[in-house]
Amino acid sequence: MDGAYFSGNVVVPGLGFRWRDLFVAAASLVFVWCKVRPHIPLEIEDHIAALVRALFARVTPYVTVTIDEHAGDTTFGGRSELYLAAESYLGAACSARARRLRADLADGSDRVSLAVGDNEEVVDEFRGGGARMWWRKTAKTRSFFFAWTRRNNDDEEERRAYELTFHRRHRGLVEAAYLPHVLAEGRAAAVRNRQRRLFTNSAGGGGGAWSHVKLDHPASFAKLAMDPAKKQDIIDDLEMFRDGKEYYAKVGKAWKRGYLLYGPPGTGKSTMIAAMANFLDYDVYDLELTAVKINTELRKLFIETTGKSIIIIEDIDCSVDLTGKRNNTRKKKKKQQRTMIAIEEEEEDGTKVTLSGLLNFIDGLWSACGGERIIVFTTNHKEKLDPALIRRGRMDMRIEMSYCRFQAFKVLAKNYLDIDDHELFGEIRRLLEEEVDMTPADVAENLMPRSKKRDVHATLAKLIATLNNTLMMPRQHAPMDVPRSRPNEE
Numbered sequence: 001m002d003g004a005y006f007s008g009n010v011v012v013p014g015l016g017f018r019w020r021d022l023f024v025a026a027a028s029l030v031f032v033w034c035k036v037r038p039h040i041p042l043e044i045e046d047h048i049a050a051l052v053r054a055l056f057a058r059v060t061p062y063v064t065v066t067i068d069e070h071a072g073d074t075t076f077g078g079r080s081e082l083y084l085a086a087e088s089y090l091g092a093a094c095s096a097r098a099r100r101l102r103a104d105l106a107d108g109s110d111r112v113s114l115a116v117g118d119n120e121e122v123v124d125e126f127r128g129g130g131a132r133m134w135w136r137k138t139a140k141t142r143s144f145f146f147a148w149t150r151r152n153n154d155d156e157e158e159r160r161a162y163e164l165t166f167h168r169r170h171r172g173l174v175e176a177a178y179l180p181h182v183l184a185e186g187r188a189a190a191v192r193n194r195q196r197r198l199f200t201n202s203a204g205g206g207g208g209a210w211s212h213v214k215l216d217h218p219a220s221f222a223k224l225a226m227d228p229a230k231k232q233d234i235i236d237d238l239e240m241f242r243d244g245k246e247y248y249a250k251v252g253k254a255w256k257r258g259y260l261l262y263g264p265p266g267t268g269k270s271t272m273i274a275a276m277a278n279f280l281d282y283d284v285y286d287l288e289l290t291a292v293k294i295n296t297e298l299r300k301l302f303i304e305t306t307g308k309s310i311i312i313i314e315d316i317d318c319s320v321d322l323t324g325k326r327n328n329t330r331k332k333k334k335k336q337q338r339t340m341i342a343i344e345e346e347e348e349d350g351t352k353v354t355l356s357g358l359l360n361f362i363d364g365l366w367s368a369c370g371g372e373r374i375i376v377f378t379t380n381h382k383e384k385l386d387p388a389l390i391r392r393g394r395m396d397m398r399i400e401m402s403y404c405r406f407q408a409f410k411v412l413a414k415n416y417l418d419i420d421d422h423e424l425f426g427e428i429r430r431l432l433e434e435e436v437d438m439t440p441a442d443v444a445e446n447l448m449p450r451s452k453k454r455d456v457h458a459t460l461a462k463l464i465a466t467l468n469n470t471l472m473m474p475r476q477h478a479p480m481d482v483p484r485s486r487p488n489e490e
């Protein structure tokens with residue numbers, strides 16, 4: 001007759017009063033509490049809550065860990081890194097099970113991120129359900145005034161925290177494995193949600209400081225016109241790097257990698273860097289060396305870069321004079337109108353940016369400020385670079401961006417005309433492979449439709465005519481021409 005215990009007139013076993021009385025007493029308590037609560041100062045309410053928790057703690061086997069939003073140090077704007085990681089972790093791993101969520105745009109991003117709402121409880125099954133974790137986000141308003149002043153009180157301060165509750169037998173597991181797991185996964189989710197940024201030190205920052213804009217470049221490896229085998233090598237190398245945290249730690253190397261991209265203008269060096277950043281989901285720091293006056297500024301800029309980033313120094317041969325001899329003819333080029341920085345020898349007083357300063361930063365310094373950074377140099381004149389700058393170990397991969405050959409053309413034809421094959425491809429192949437050096441930028445320009453009505457045949461015929469015209473012109477070996485060669489990566 002178990003069910004009879006719940007009929008109102010039945011006496012609660014062992015206690016000597018009826019269920020109905022128990023129910024009325026509990027309801028009265030709740031009623032009184034609701035009435036009185038708005039008039040209780042929060043400090044007292046906290047004490048009552050602590051008392052209730054302490055009473056419960058005596059009878060329950062569950063342990064609760066609180067992760068407060070505010071932290072002592074200001075690294076994350078005064079917020080606790082663990083709190084932020086827990087927020088991202090729960091948003092990614094458990095929000096599907098939550099019924100009350102908060103949507104937000106992360107830091108000027110277009111991506112909406114979801115977080116678990118206030119006072120919502122979500123359950124996380126760790127180790128395939130072997131350990132159950134209950135998470136609750138709590139938000140309390142702390143006021144130093146009494147409750148009747150609370151509603152319109154601007155001095156109110158919100159205390160947010162995550163409460164993690166688990167069975168006490170999982171205590172060791174939570175400390176040793178679960179919280180580190182939350183931290184790592186939460187950091188990774190935060191990186192995925194963030195708006196990537198393009199930092200520059202030339203605009204606004206006064207040369208010695210970074211300013212940033214939203215990084216939103218459509219480049220991708222799929223759209224990059226180059227030899228497919230070489231492209232695959234680069235993708236493999238980047239993947240190895242991205243997933244190589246443990247490997248770098250094991251061999252005792254700083255988790256960084258250097259790339260040198262060289263080739264004539266318009267062969268896709270800058271496009272390749274954008275594709276790399278998009279592929280890896282990294283930020284980009286575009287370091288304008290000519291805007292940096294002294295080594296100490298350069299050091300500061302390097303230290304301020306964060307992990308998961310690509311630091312690029314474009315046209316390195318124009319930014320730093322590696323021989324100390326200035327070449328007057330180069331001044332004609334727009335980008336070479338920049339002030340040259342004499343770096344032949346490091347100035348005694350350390351007031352100039354020098355080659356040795358640059359090498360020091362590349363080698364030593366950044367290994368001390370965290371990992372996961374890629375540095376990319378670009379140049380139109382590889383032969384003019386100081387061997388010290390591009391030796392193995394500093395530049396791990398040297399990639400030649402070359403004139404457009406047939407395989408690269410096929411990518412552009414797909415991008416611009418949406419075709420995989422055409423009767424004119426044979427002629428284009430012959431011209432590009434055997435006769436004419438044309439940059440992918442120029443080929444792409446010829447493939448751009450001139451009107452809404454796209455005439456593929458006419459466009460390809462026009463490209464052939466342009467290629468033939470180029471063939472007619474006497475070939476100039478401008479100083480920036482790299483010797484014609486098949487794309488090959490060193």
Ligand SMILES: Nc1ncnc2c1ncn2[C@@H]1O[C@H](COP(=O)(O)OP(=O)(O)OP(=O)(O)O)[C@@H](O)[C@H]1O
Binds near residue numbers: 263266268269401
């Ligand atoms: N390999 C390529 N694949 C696809 N598009 C390309 C390629 N190379 C050039 N382009 C097109 O040409 C434009 C100019 O290319 P990009 O700026 O990447 O050349 P670059 O090698 O960096 O030149 P520079 O040496 O002058 O800096 C790009 O916006 C892109 O549209």
Ligand SMILES: [Mg+2]
Binds near residue numbers: 269270271314378
């Ligand atoms: Mg470029």
